[in-house]
Amino acid sequence: MDITSIGGIIFAVAMILVGQRLEGGHVGSILQLTAAMIVFGGTIGAVMVAFPKKDFIHGIKLVKLAFTEKNRDLVGIAKSLVEYASVARRDGVLALEGKLGEVKDPFMRRALQFVVDGVDANVTRDTLEGAIDAEMEEDSAAAKVWESAGGFAPTVGILGAVLGLIHVMENLNDPSKLGGGIATAFVATVYGVGAANLLFLPFAAKIKRKVVLEKERKTLIAEGVLSIQEGINPRVLEEKLKAYTGDEGHAEKKAA
Amino acid sequence: MDITSIGGIIFAVAMILVGQRLEGGHVGSILQLTAAMIVFGGTIGAVMVAFPKKDFIHGIKLVKLAFTEKNRDLVGIAKSLVEYASVARRDGVLALEGKLGEVKDPFMRRALQFVVDGVDANVTRDTLEGAIDAEMEEDSAAAKVWESAGGFAPTVGILGAVLGLIHVMENLNDPSKLGGGIATAFVATVYGVGAANLLFLPFAAKIKRKVVLEKERKTLIAEGVLSIQEGINPRVLEEKLKAYTGDEGHAEKKAA
Amino acid sequence: MDITSIGGIIFAVAMILVGQRLEGGHVGSILQLTAAMIVFGGTIGAVMVAFPKKDFIHGIKLVKLAFTEKNRDLVGIAKSLVEYASVARRDGVLALEGKLGEVKDPFMRRALQFVVDGVDANVTRDTLEGAIDAEMEEDSAAAKVWESAGGFAPTVGILGAVLGLIHVMENLNDPSKLGGGIATAFVATVYGVGAANLLFLPFAAKIKRKVVLEKERKTLIAEGVLSIQEGINPRVLEEKLKAYTGDEGHAEKKAA
C-alpha cells in the first residue's frame, strides 16, 4: 500500500472539508450530482477521444501503481545476483536451474532461464532490454492518460460553471435565487480544479516516477544476469552493482 | 471505426447536456448561431493563416484517423513476413513474385516488389525509410492543425464573450435585458472551451498517437523485408520481429 | 499570394463582425483609437525592447513571407538538376556555363557557378550549407518577433482594460456612464486577444513553416549540385532526389 498516496488524499480532503466547515459552510453545498456528471462525464469523454482504446484502458488500470507499494529492495536483489554469480562460477550456469524454483520475481526468473538455456548473450541482452524499453514506453503512454485528465478537468469545470451561470443569468428576475444559482455553478469549478490537482495530476506524477523506478530495478537485474552469463567474478559484480543500489552515495553521506 | 473517439464525444456531450438539463437549463439557451459564427469562424480563419494551404487541407483530412480503426495486427504481419522468408530461402526471392498478388497492404507489396526486382539493398532501405519518415513528418505537421485549433478556440471564445459583454454594457439602462445578454455572451466561451477540450485537442492527441503506431507498423514491415532480402533464416527473423510485436513483454506479464 | 493567409484573415474578421452585428452590436463600438494606441503602442514597444534593432526590422519585413506564395516546384528543380547532370556528364562541367543564363533561382545559379569555377568540393559544400544554415537561423530569429508580439499583445490588452476599469471605478458616482466605461475598457482586451490570435501568432506559425520549406528547397538544390560536381550518373541522381521531392510517398498512396 502506498502510504503517501492514500494518506495524501485523505489529508487533503479532510483539511479542505474541515476548513470549509469551520468557515460555516457545510459539505452538502458542494455535493451536487449534476456538476459531477458534467465535469467527470466531460473529462472522461475527452480523454477517451484523446487516446486509443488500448492506451485508455491501460492507463485506467495503471492507477493501481499509485496506490500499491512494490518492495524494490535493490540491495536484496543485488545480494541474490551475487549469490547466483557464485553458484554459476563454482558449478557452472546449469547449476542455476536448481535456483529457478525459489525466484519469485518473474523478470529475474525469465532472465535466469535464458542463462540456463544457454541462449546467445547478444540475444539475451536484446530481449531483456527490449522488454524493459517496451514496458517503459507503454506505461509512460498510459501515465499520460492521467496527465491529460488533469489538463481537461479544470477547463471542463469552467465549462460547467459557465453553463450554470448562463442558467442563472437567464433568471435574473428572481434575485432570491441568484446566490444559490451561482453557488451551484461554482461547484463545477471546485470539482474540476479539485479532481485535477488532488487526484489526476498527482496520480500522473507518481505513476511516471514509479515507472522510472521499476525500469531501474529491471535494469539492475538485467545487468546482473548478463554479467553472470559472461562468468563475472562475484566480488567484481558486487562492486559493479553498487552503482545501481545507491549504496555508495549513502555511505559517504553517513561519513560526512 | 474508432470506438473511443465516437463513444467519447457522445458520452461527453450527453453527460454535459443531461447535467445541464437536470439543473433546470435547456439546450436551447446554448444554441446560438452568432456565437458559433464568431468562435468557429475566428478559429478556422486563425488556423488558415497559421498553416500553408497544403498542411491545412491535409490536417482537415487527417481527422479521419481519429474516427477510423486500422487493424494493425502486428502478429499477423510478422507471421506473413516469416512465411515469405521461408519461401525466399527455399525457392529464392523470385518465388515471392507469386505471393505479391495476395498482399493487401500497399506498403508491404511495394517493399516486396523491391526484393523481387532485385533492387540494391541500400537503395531499398533508403527508399523505405525515407517514405516512412516523410509520411510521419507530413502527418505530424497536419496533427498540429488540430492542436493549433485547440489553442485558438478558447481565446476566440473569450473574444466573443467580451464582444457580447461590450454590447451588454452599452445597454445597461435596460436591466431586464442584462441577464439574457450576459448569458448570450457566455455561450461563446462555452463553444470555444468546449470545442477545444472535447474535440480539437483530443483529436490532435489521437492523431499523433496513431501516426506513431502506423510508423511502428511500417518499420516492422521494412525491417522484415530488408532481412528477407539479406536471406535471413526464418526462425531468426521470427525471434527478431518479436521486439516489434511486443509479444515478449506480454508473455512475461501473463507468467507473473 | 498566399491565399490561406489573406483568406483566413478576411474570413475570421468577417465572421466575427457579422456575428457581432447579428447579435445587435455595431462595429463602431469596437473602433476606438485610444484602446488601439495602448494595445499596439505597448506591444510594439515591448517587442522593440525584446529584440536587437536588426532582428526587429528583419522580423517586420519577414511578414511578407506570410502573404506571398513562392512556387516551390521541387519536381521541376529535380528535373533541371538531372538535366544539368546529363550535360556535365556528356560535355564536362564547363558546359554548364552556357546554362547559367537561363537559371532564374539565384541560389541555384550561385551553386552552379561554384561547379563551373571548379571550386573545391569541400569548400562548395561548406559554403552552400553555411549559407542555408545562416539564412535559416536569421529567419527563425525574426519569426520570434511575431511570436513575441503574440505573447505581449493579450497582456498589454489586459493592462489597457484594467487602466480603463480604474477610470470607471473612480467615477462610480455617475452610474449612467458605468456601462459605457466598462465597454470601452473591454475593447482593449478585444484588440489584444484578437491581434494575437488572428494575426501575430498565426503569422509566426506560417513564417516558421515557410522558413523550413525554403530550407528543404535549398537543401535539394545543394545536394543536387554537389552530386553533379562529383560527376554522378543522371539516373542515380534522379532516384536520389526523389527522397526530397516526396514523389515516392505519393506514388504509394495512389496505389493504395
Place this chain on the structure above:
Amino acid sequence: MDITSIGGIIFAVAMILVGQRLEGGHVGSILQLTAAMIVFGGTIGAVMVAFPKKDFIHGIKLVKLAFTEKNRDLVGIAKSLVEYASVARRDGVLALEGKLGEVKDPFMRRALQFVVDGVDANVTRDTLEGAIDAEMEEDSAAAKVWESAGGFAPTVGILGAVLGLIHVMENLNDPSKLGGGIATAFVATVYGVGAANLLFLPFAAKIKRKVVLEKERKTLIAEGVLSIQEGINPRVLEEKLKAYTGDEGHAEKKAA
C-alpha cells in the same frame, strides 16, 4: 546562512505587509486559520500523492539547501589538489595517506582514499562519477517537490476561494455579511499565490541551482584526484583546473 533567501523572504513579506498597512488594511484581515488549513493542507496532500515517500521526505529536508551557504571555495580546492599532486609526484601516492586526516570534505577524502588504496583508475572514475550523478539525480527529483508545491498551491488557493464564494452566495440574503465573506474567501487566494511565488517556486529555483553548483564542485575534485592518480605534473594540473574555477574568464574581464 544564505543571505538572499532569508533577506528575500523578510524583504518581500515586509514590503507587502507595510504596503497593505499604508493602504489602510490591517494584518489581522489576512490571518485566517481556515484558509491556511485549506490551502496548505490541500497542497501538502497533493504533493504527497504526487511523490513516493522517499522523494517527498528528501525534498522536505532539502529545503535546508535554500537557507544554508556552503563555502564552495573552488580556488582553495584547486590549490589543495595541486599540493596533493606535488606530494604524490615527489613521494608517491602512498604519501597522501598522511594528508587524509586534515581533509575535511568527505567527498575529497573518499576520493583520495581510493588513490591511496591503489584502486584501479577506471573503478575510481566510475565510482566517483556514479556517486556524483546519483546524488545530482536524487536531489533534482527532490527539488521537484517544491516546484510541484508551487504549481498546486495557487490552484488549491483558488479552490479555497471558490469554496468561500459558494458559502457567500448561499447567504446573499444578508448583504451586510457579503463583503466580509468575500474578503475571507480571497484570503485563500492570497495564501496560495503568495506561498507559491514567495516561497515554493523560489525555493525550487535556488535548490536546483545549488545542486548544479555542488555537482561542479565535486566534478572539480573528481577530475583533480583522477589526474593525481595518473601522476599529473602539478603545474599542468593547475592550468587544467582553471577551467573549473572560472579564474580565466575573470582575469580577462578585469583587464577589459
Place this chain on the structure above:
Amino acid sequence: MDITSIGGIIFAVAMILVGQRLEGGHVGSILQLTAAMIVFGGTIGAVMVAFPKKDFIHGIKLVKLAFTEKNRDLVGIAKSLVEYASVARRDGVLALEGKLGEVKDPFMRRALQFVVDGVDANVTRDTLEGAIDAEMEEDSAAAKVWESAGGFAPTVGILGAVLGLIHVMENLNDPSKLGGGIATAFVATVYGVGAANLLFLPFAAKIKRKVVLEKERKTLIAEGVLSIQEGINPRVLEEKLKAYTGDEGHAEKKAA
C-alpha cells in the same frame, strides 16, 4: 546606446499614458506608492530567494547589456585577423607582438598573446573555448534573473490586487469609497503586468540574444587566432571567416 531598448520603453509608456489620458483618465490615478511597494518589493524578494547572491547581482548588472550597443563589426574583426595572418606568415608569429598594442578588444589581445607566447595549440583552444563557454553560461544564468522577475511580477501584482480587494470588501458599508478602493487595488495589477511585459521579459529576451551574439563574435576571434597559430594562408582564412560574418548569405540576396 541601444536605441530599440530605450526607444521601445519610451514609446510603450508614452502610448499607454497618452491613450489613458485621451480616455479621460489622469496619470495620478496610477501613481501609487503602496502598490509599488507591494509589487516591486514582493518581486525583488522572490527573485532574491530564487537565485544565489552571485547570480542575483550579476543579473542586475547585466541589464546594462539591454541598454548599450556594442559595435560587433564582424567584418572589421575578420579583416584584422586576415591582416595578422599575413604578418604571421611573412614575419613569423613573434612579429605579432608589435601589433598587440593597437588591439583594443581584450579577448582578441589575450588570444594573440597566447600565439606570441608560443603556448601549445591545444591549450590555447581549450582555454579560449573554456572562457567563452564559462562567460556564456554565467550570463545566461543571469538573464534568467530577469525572466524570473517577469514571471513573479504579474502574480505578485494579483496578490496586491486581492489584498486591496479584501480591504475594499471589508468596508462595503460605505459604497462611496467602493470605486476608489477597487481602482487602487487594480493599480497593483497594472504595475505587475506592466513591469513584466514592458520591462522584465523584454530585458531577458534582449540580454539572452546579446549573449549569443557576443558568443558568436568571440568564437570568430578564437577560430581566427587558432588558424593563425596553425600558420593558415591569409586568403584561405578570409574564405573561412566568411561563414561567421554572414557575408555570403547577403551577397546572394543582393544578387536575387
